[in-house]
Amino acid sequence: MNIFIVVLLILSCISEIKCFSSENSSNICDEIKRQQHRADPSLCPSKFSVNISSSSYSIDEPIHIFIKTTTLDTPFHGVHVVALDENQLQVGSWEINTKKQDENSCNGSIYIFEKAVTNTDAIWQVSSPVVGNIAIKVVIIEDDSAIYSNCYNFILTSRVSMNSSNIDEEDAAAINTTTTVTTTTTTVTTPPPTSEVTVNITWSFASNTNVTSVLMTIHNLKTSQWVAIGLGQNIAMGEAHVFMCKRLANNEIVINRYVNPGDHDPPEPPQPDAGGVFTPGQQQFTDGVVICRFTLSNFIAQTLKQVRTLEPLSQFRQYHPLIAIGVLDKDNNAQKHSRDSRVAKSDTVQLNQNEIILYRIPEVKTDLTFVRTHGIIMIFTWILIVSTGALISRYFKTSWANKMICGKAAWFTAHRFLMSIAAILTTLGFLFILVFLQGTWIPNDTTRPYAHSITGIIVIGLAFFQPFIALFRCEPNSRYRFIFNYIHAFVGFSAFILSVATLYLATYFHVFADTKGRFVMIAWIVWVALIFLIFECSEYFIRKKNRESGYTNINASNTTVADLIENPTTPKFTSFTVDNHEETSVQQKAKNILLAIHILVAATLSVILTTLIL
Structure with a gap:
């Protein structure tokens, strides 16, 4: 009956995904x-992030507005976007990369999507001159009842138009600054320092064509300078796939692809098996802003062959963005960047997701306090507390049979206390993430977060009902008591095994700084399997030795030490001793030492894992 209730609870939770109807667009x-006149910006949720590709605009320059959910991917069903000039008149045109179910005007443009999404890219551009600044306003439509207005507003400043062939005075001075000396020196172009260069790199992924479109918007890049983004699997300048945007001495803009295997300096042209097809787009230098475009497509299944030590580029692999800025020599070859003109970011990105990468541009961070708290609680609960309680229950019934706490066997009291604490903490951890997501469910188009949510809710359901299953167990002398014993053990170990999978899936989330969390979880999986194996082998050899000696005790029957303690016919405050010939004192001490080692290892791994949460 209790299992049936658990199943109903899980199914009801899964069915809580909110519905949405495009017929309500007028409402x-x-x-x-209404919200535009009365919304309080302080009430804006933290579960959405909106970033803009530039803080200024010019004619025919696309401005990308990336709208995405935060770490655990809360879906939304639509957006409303509008661009207003200083006279509150709509200007420019909008495009959106997500498949639409409906599109309407509403003092702007409303886009209703065919299904809930976790990110989208809205593109705005103006084709005729506009005087003054432009206000960009974004409204996120989570569902029929949750619409967030006055939360995501931006101001774009106007840039004076100039042709790409024109060069400002500072650039001209840079080009003409040359030094000609004897044969021991060369003539070089000395560009201004790169300290004022800012970089905004965005890309959007088209799932129907598997094409990643990349846009690099660079401010203050002078002649004979370059900006590059590298995609590396480590947080270090070195092995990476490199895409370099150059502003040549003649003001021409070019984009090139390279690979940097090992610590190769400078980068070298890619081999045919570097992964994907690189296609340069239209490059621009307008109003002092360098724009480089390219696409990555035709990713085919790669063999195990690598580009030297560098693995082929993949749309499905996570990379650390590496940004660097440097100067070009007279042959337009990139010179090595200085130490203060490069950065390796700890966040990971993927080519099959919409991304925005900023360098020297302030970035608005989402408050992830509740997510961190959720993770810390679940880590300590299921790695330290639950595993210890399970070991005590399974392997210390006999060892601690003569030790009493409050009239109950010590093992029983310890097990009940630890598992009760685990159930309370699990429920508390679930409430933290529920508040962070504001009661919404993870969409099924995000594989790992969705899998984490499913295994997680099963673990939470089992952990919540396990104490109630124990509370309503039948009497120890009942003929059906064995049914409870099997159900209680099955539910407990099922929850514990699923918790391992749930925690491992969580190490792929952006709240973890890098892949070290996965190695910690692998270490935990190896250790917990090893410690249970050691205890099982110990129990097996003890039982085998007793069979050979012809000794039997109460555990040979259906009655256990716990049953004796719980049996109403046993005086509640009567002290008694179970003559235990199964284990010697040396064996009992060895088991206690093993338990202490397990607690130390579990606590250490829990602390390490929590320190990796950003």
Whole structure:
């Protein structure tokens, strides 16, 4: 019966995914208009992130607005976008890369998607001159009842138009600054320092064509300078796939692809098996802003062959962005960057997701306090507390049979206390993530987060009902007591095994700084399997030795030490001793030492794993 209730609870939780109807777009429009006059920006949720590719605009320059959920991917069903000039008139045109179910006007543009999404890229551009600044306003439509207005607003400043062939005075001075000396020196172009260069790199992924479109917007890049983004699997400048945008001495803009295997300096051209097809797009230098475009496509299944030590580029692999800025020599070859003009970011990105990477541009961070708290609670609960409680229950019934706490066997009291604490902490950890996500469910188009949510809710359901299953167990002398024993053990170990999978999936989330969390979880999996194996072998040899000696005790029957303690016919406050010939004192001490080692290892791994959470 209890198992049936657990199944119903899980199914009801899974079915809580919110529905949305595009027929309500007129009502949504009315709600947006009302909120624009009365919304309190302080009430804006932290579960969405909106970033813009540039803080200024010019004619025919696409401005990307990346809208995405935070770490655990809360879905949304639509957006409303509008661009207004200083006279509050709509200007420019909008495009969006997500497949739409409906599109309407509402003092702007409402886009309703065919299904809930976790990210989208809205593109705005203006084709005729506009005087003054432009206000960009974004409204996120989570569902029929959750619409967030006045939360995501941006101001774009105007840049004076100039042709790409024109060169400002500072650039001209840079080009003409040459030094000609004797044969022991060369003539070089000395560009201004790169300390003022800012970089905004965005890319969008088209799932229907498997094409990644990349846009590099670079401010203050002078002649004979370059900016490059590297995609590396380590947080260090070195092995990486490199894409370099150059502003040549003649003001021409070019984009090139390289690979940097090992510590190769400078990067070298890629081999045919470098992964994907690199296609340069239209490059621009307009109003002092360098724009480099390219696409990556035609990724085919790669063999185990690598580019020297560098693995082929993949749309499905996670990379650390590496940003560097440097100067070009007279032959337009990139010179090595200085130490203060490069950065290796700890966050990971993928080519099959929409991303935005900023360098020297302030970035708004999402408050992940509740996510961190959720993770820390679950780590200590299921790695340290639950594993210890399970070991005590399974392997210390006999060892601690003569030790009593409050009239109960010590093993029983310890097991009950630890598992009760685990159930309480698991429920508390679930509430933290529930509040962070504001009661929404993870969409099934995000593989790992969705899998984490499913295994997680099963673990939470089992952990919540396990104490109630124990509370309503039948009497120890009942003929059906063995049914409870098997169900209680099955539910407990099922929850514990699923918790390992759930925690491992969580190490792929962005709250973890890098892949070290996965190695910690692998170490935990190896250790917990090893410690259970050691205890099982110990129990096996003890039983085998007793069979050979012809000794039997109460554990040979259906009655256990716990049953004696719980049996109402046993005086509640009567002290008694179970004559235990199964284990010697040396064996008992060895088991206690093993348990202490396990607690130390579990606590250490828990601390290490929590320190890796950003």
